[in-house]
Amino acid sequence: MNTAWYQAERSRILVLVxxxxxxxxIPSPARPAAPVxxxxxxxxALGAAGLITVLLGAFLPMLDFFIxxxxxxxxxxxxxxxxxxLELVAAGYGIAFAVLLVLGGRLGDAFGRRxxxxxxxxxxxxxxxxxxxxxxxxxxxxxxxxxASAALLxxxxxxxITATTSGQQRxxxxxxxxxxxxxxxxxxxxxxxxxxxxxxxxTGWRAVFLLNVPFALLTAAMASRYVPESRxxxxxxxxxxxxxxxxxxxxxxxxxxxxxxxxxxxxxxWVSLAAFPAFAAAFLAVERRAxxxxxxxxxxxxxxxxxxxxxxxxxxxxxxxxxxxFMFVVALMLQDGLHEGPIAAGWxxxxxxxxxxxxxLAGPRLVDRFGSRVITGxxxxxxxxxxxxxxxxxxxxxxxxxLRMLPGVALAGIGQGLVGMPLFRVVLSRIPAERAGVGSGxxxxxxxxxxxxxxxxxxxxxxxxxPALGMANALALVLGxxxxxxxxxxxxxxxxxxxxx
Numbered sequence: 237m238n239t240a241w242y243q244a245e246r247s248r249i250l251v252l253v254x255x256x257x258x259x260x261x262i263p264s265p266a267r268p269a270a271p272v273x274x275x276x277x278x279x280x281a282l283g284a285a286g287l288i289t290v291l292l293g294a295f296l297p298m299l300d301f302f303i304x305x306x307x308x309x310x311x312x313x314x315x316x317x318x319x320x321x322l323e324l325v326a327a328g329y330g331i332a333f334a335v336l337l338v339l340g341g342r343l344g345d346a347f348g349r350r351x352x353x354x355x356x357x358x359x360x361x362x363x364x365x366x367x368x369x370x371x372x373x374x375x376x377x378x379x380x381x382x383x384a385s386a387a388l389l390x391x392x393x394x395x396x397i398t399a400t401t402s403g404q405q406r407x408x409x410x411x412x413x414x415x416x417x418x419x420x421x422x423x424x425x426x427x428x429x430x431x432x433x434x435x436x437x438x439t440g441w442r443a444v445f446l447l448n449v450p451f452a453l454l455t456a457a458m459a460s461r462y463v464p465e466s467r468x469x470x471x472x473x474x475x476x477x478x479x480x481x482x483x484x485x486x487x488x489x490x491x492x493x494x495x496x497x498x499x500x501x502x503x504x505x506w507v508s509l510a511a512f513p514a515f516a517a518a519f520l521a522v523e524r525r526a527x528x529x530x531x532x533x534x535x536x537x538x539x540x541x542x543x544x545x546x547x548x549x550x551x552x553x554x555x556x557x558x559x560x561x562f563m564f565v566v567a568l569m570l571q572d573g574l575h576e577g578p579i580a581a582g583w584x585x586x587x588x589x590x591x592x593x594x595x596x597l598a599g600p601r602l603v604d605r606f607g608s609r610v611i612t613g614x615x616x617x618x619x620x621x622x623x624x625x626x627x628x629x630x631x632x633x634x635x636x637x638x639l640r641m642l643p644g645v646a647l648a649g650i651g652q653g654l655v656g657m658p659l660f661r662v663v664l665s666r667i668p669a670e671r672a673g674v675g676s677g678x679x680x681x682x683x684x685x686x687x688x689x690x691x692x693x694x695x696x697x698x699x700x701x702x703p704a705l706g707m708a709n710a711l712a713l714v715l716g717x718x719x720x721x722x723x724x725x726x727x728x729x730x731x732x733x734x735x736x737x
Contacts (some may be wrong), residue, residue: 341677383721561694595653
């Protein structure tokens with residue numbers, strides 16, 4: 237057989253069969269188009285003007301926590317207030333502020349920017365009421381209302397930063413926030429003294445409050461244009477039982493601590509303090525039961541399962557307690573011990589403010605490199621500063637002066653700035669955006685409550701020790717306690733997650 241012929245014929249037959257039996261082309265059914273999913277909403281960004289606006293909204297409430305202190309003698313002289321009522325002028329603001337902060341944060345999740353604007357307007361109106369108060373008790377009532385309006389305003393600042401920034405922008409914003417919080421304390425002392433001494437247009441102490449009015453209204457006007465929305469998409473309602481129990485717990489603690497010494501520690505003060513643990517336990521039980529039932533409590537205890545939140549708040553309590561006590565005790569020592577005037581007493585703390593501000597601004601870069609160990613280092617530096625101040629006071633009290641205080645207060649300020657700035661970042665780093673308001677409220681409540689606790693406990697201890705031990709030894713003992721507090725902060729900070737988001 238001719239092999240070549242056979243291969244050619246076979247190829248021809250295969251081609252023929254293929255052509256004749258080929259199936260007609262049936263177009264494959266078209267695939268259904270993929271459904272177009274809605275794009276994930278991108279959170280609105282917080283610009284420079286918006287950041288300045290919210291920081292101004294944070295500065296005013298924190299400033300007013302301390303600015304009134306230097307005006308109290310003048311208020312007493314003009315309104316014939318008396319020691320107990322004067323304590324309420326100072327403490328009423330802080331108590332209302334601390335008690336309502338978590339509620340303000342919770343409402344912020346529902347109303348966002350609108351609540352920030354409303355809080356700023358309310359702060360302006362209540363500041364005007366303080367400045368126009370005709371009697372001491374009217375001033376007390378206005379101060380309580382001012383503290384309540386501040387509680388609506390301040391939590392929205394951290395909530396806005398948390399919800400509308402991320403990465404390095406958030407780190408920088410929190411760094412500036414921490415710096416603003418620190419310098420507001422010192423500026424409050426200096427500015428209060430200047431305003432009272434200047435007696436602008438015959439307003440005297442009233443200028444301390446009236447100054448807030450234009451700046452608070454400016455904050456509200458700028459917020460309507462530059463601050464992005466921060467409310468949660470699904471915000472829960474108000475937890476009334478939790479709100480009432482938390483308010484009762486904080487009031488039962490702070491009212492006797494702040495008023496007890498001025499009124500001679502009557503029986504009601506001790507009964508109130510004894511009731512605090514019961515109110516606190518009832519609050520925790522109600523919040524835990526509400527969360528298990530699927531409702532959103534005032535303070536979701538599940539937030540405390542976030543390590544950064546739980547451990548960061550553990551550091552915040554001794555840090556802010558010591559900070560509040562330090563500022564109060566040093567202010568008393570400068571005016572009553574060294575007989576410095578309000579303005580000179582304020583200027584003595586400027587090195588601390590400069591150190592705090594500089595450390596807060598440098599903090600983000602240091603945290604990026606060393607993580608939460610920046611807090612550990614800051615606690616060590618703070619302790620060294622306090623110890624330096626202690627040794628200086630005991631070594632030569634006769635020549636103790638603001639100039640000799642400078643190294644100690646500057647080191648303390650640097651250390652406090654290195655602790656405070658990263659601490660805000662740690663606590664808020666893992667909070668979900670939809671819970672930014674309540675998370676910020678919890679942090680702000682811890683901050684303000686601890687500041688008030690420091691004033692009440694360390695301040696009361698200092699005032700009680702001065703008659704028996706003298707100014708130098710009383711100051712040294714309180715500074716020693718605060719130095720031990722720095723060691724506690726140093727140890728607690730080692731338990732924080734090393735990496736900071």
